[in-house]
Amino acid sequence: MTIRLLIVDDDPLVRAGLTLMLGGADDIEIVGEAADGAEVPGLVARLAPDLVLMDIRMPHVDGLTATAQLRSRPGAPEVVVLTTFHADEQVLRALRAGAAGFLLKDTPPAEIVASVRRVAAGDPVLSPAVTRRLMDRVAGGPDPARPAHTRRAAAAARLAELADREREVAVHVGRGLSNAEIAATLYMGVPTVKTYVSRLLAKLGLNNRVQIALLVHDAGLLDGEDAEAAGDAGDRPRRRREA
Numbered sequence: 324m325t326i327r328l329l330i331v332d333d334d335p336l337v338r339a340g341l342t343l344m345l346g347g348a349d350d351i352e353i354v355g356e357a358a359d360g361a362e363v364p365g366l367v368a369r370l371a372p373d374l375v376l377m378d379i380r381m382p383h384v385d386g387l388t389a390t391a392q393l394r395s396r397p398g399a400p401e402v403v404v405l406t407t408f409h410a411d412e413q414v415l416r417a418l419r420a421g422a423a424g425f426l427l428k429d430t431p432p433a434e435i436v437a438s439v440r441r442v443a444a445g446d447p448v449l450s451p452a453v454t455r456r457l458m459d460r461v462a463g464g465p466d467p468a469r470p471a472h473t474r475r476a477a478a479a480a481r482l483a484e485l486a487d488r489e490r491e492v493a494v495h496v497g498r499g500l501s502n503a504e505i506a507a508t509l510y511m512g513v514p515t516v517k518t519y520v521s522r523l524l525a526k527l528g529l530n531n532r533v534q535i536a537l538l539v540h541d542a543g544l545l546d547g548e549d550a551e552a553a554g555d556a557g558d559r560p561r562r563r564r565e566a
Contacts, residue, residue, distance in 0.1 A: 325350055326443045329372040329400070331357040331389070333381045337428070341376065341405075344432045351439060360389025367393060372400050374443055377422070379406040379413060387416050394421025394530050401442050401531065405435075418537055421530040424448030445517070445532070446501050478541035481527060489526070492519040496532050497539025 328351055332338050338356050346353045354370045357363055361384040363375065375393065379386040390402045403424035404417040414425050423442045426435060438448040482490055488509075495505045502516045509516075523535055539545060 324443075325352050326374060326439060327352050327354045327370070327372045328439065329353075329355050329357065329363075329366055329370060329375045331360065331363055331375060331381075331386065332378040332405070333358050334378075337378070341435075345376075345436060345439065348436050351436070360384030360386055360392075363389045363393055367400060374439060375400050375402045376439070377402050377404050379404060379417070387413070387420055390417060390422050391420035399530075403438065403442055403448060415537075418533050421534065423531045423533055445520075474541050475543050478538050479543070481538065482542050482544070485523070485526065489519060489523055492516065493523055493535055493539055494544055496520065496523075497536040497545055499536065 328345060330338050330341050330345075330353060332341070335358070338358075342353050342356070345351050354372050355366050357366055359381045360377075363377075363384075366372075367375070377386040377390055381389075386404055386406070390404065393399050394402060399421075401423040402421065403426060404422045405426050405428055406413070407428045417425055424438055426438055426448065430438070441448050482493060485493065491509060492505060495508060500508065502513050502520070505511075506513045506516045520532055520535070523529070524531070527535065527538065529535055529538070
């Protein structure tokens with residue numbers, strides 16, 4: 324499968340470098356470029372990319388706003404945010420807006436190519452430089468719109484509506500496991516995991532598995548290392564069961 328990619332960055336040199344880097348891959352086709360988030364809706368409608376590589380800082384419509392607008396539409400392409408800085412709030416805003424990944428611009432070229440492929444295959448991507456700090460603060464981090472305790476209660480209530488197995492899959496998505504890793508852990512086939520993930524997205528009204536992970540963290544299900552804590556979300560003590 325060829326991955327159709329749209330590059331959005333206000334720096335023409337960055338766009339040229341990304342085009343050279345990614346266009347050399349046999350399975351990636353650069354279908355277009357944009358210098359501002361305002362151009363994204365029209366280009367997406369005309370070019371139908373599978374994935375958008377999006378800068379954050381742009382002069383008119385920034386990448387976070389463009390991502391939120393794009394991902395709110397049915398059938399929207401996945402978005403990977405690519406930027407020179409990794410402020411926690413920017414990462415959280417990007418992921419909550421629906422981005423499937425966040426990479427720093429100094430990420431090695433081979434890793435950027437691999438990340439594009441991974442997101443196109445349905446797995447989220449976070450730069451190793453930001454993953455640990457981000458996940459450490461998601462559940463309790465400041466959110467101007469919603470206090471941490473309010474966000475936790477709302478997230479826990481949503482997850483309590485899931486069936487046991489669905490919640491198990493959600494928790495493992497929250498831990499950052501790939502479909503194959505979840506399948507091995509829960510003793511099920513990869514296609515079955517994909518079905519569960521799709522069901523979770525539909526039930527929870529989310530855009531991608533990164534948002535499932537954020538919801539799990541918001542609910543506090545990964546506080547501490549003991550996976551048995553996952554059962555507390557719905558007051559169901561028999562959280563983990565043998566598959």
